[in-house]
Amino acid sequence: MGGFKKFLLRGNLVDLAVAFVIGAAFAGLVTGLVKDLITPLIAAIGGQANFADLSFTVNHSKFLYGDFLNLLISFLIVSAVVYFLVVVPFGRLLDRFKPTAEEPTPVHDCPHCLSSIPVAASVCAYCTRDVALPRTEHTGAHV
Structure with missing residues (x-):
């Protein structure tokens, strides 16, 4: 039971619940805007x-497509708002922190802890032990 309580009280789950409630309220607001202002x-x-009230009839069955159009317009407005106010800014933020497409640093494994470290390193960043520079295969010289 303690694990379930810990799961429920995690920060990201609470944030998700708050976002869901705000999103539902926003969707209701947009639906009202469309129903009461835009579609009239x-x-x-x-x-x-x-x-x-728009509808058509087929074999005495009435199809109300006006409400569907209201919901479709609401969906398009909510989608546009989410795209332009969340997706685009977040994408730009991620692009700022993306590493540039530069040449990857050559690495080799530390002989002590087997972590990947740069070839030019003389001390392992993980186990802090001295590391001998690796030799090239063809000449036997240090890199």
């Missing part, structure tokens, strides 16, 4: 009194 404007331009 579109409907007024098109000569329709209420966009949500």
Whole structure:
């Protein structure tokens, strides 16, 4: 039971729950905006009194596609907001911290702890022991 409590109280889970609640409130706000302001404007331009009342009938079955259009517009607005206010800035932030495409540093294994260290290192950064420079295979000289 202690592990479950620890899982529930982890910071990222609480952050995710807060983000979910804020996202749901934002989606409700956008849905209201679309339903009460945007689609009546579109409907007024098109000569329709209420966009949500749009429907068609097939074999005495009524299909209300106006509500679907409201939800589609809401989805597009929420998607655009998430893309332009979250995805794009986060992508730019990640691009700032990406390493440049420079030549990778040649490495070899430390003979003591087997960690990968740069070839030019004389002391291992992990076990702090002195490391002899590796010899090249062809000439036997130090690198």
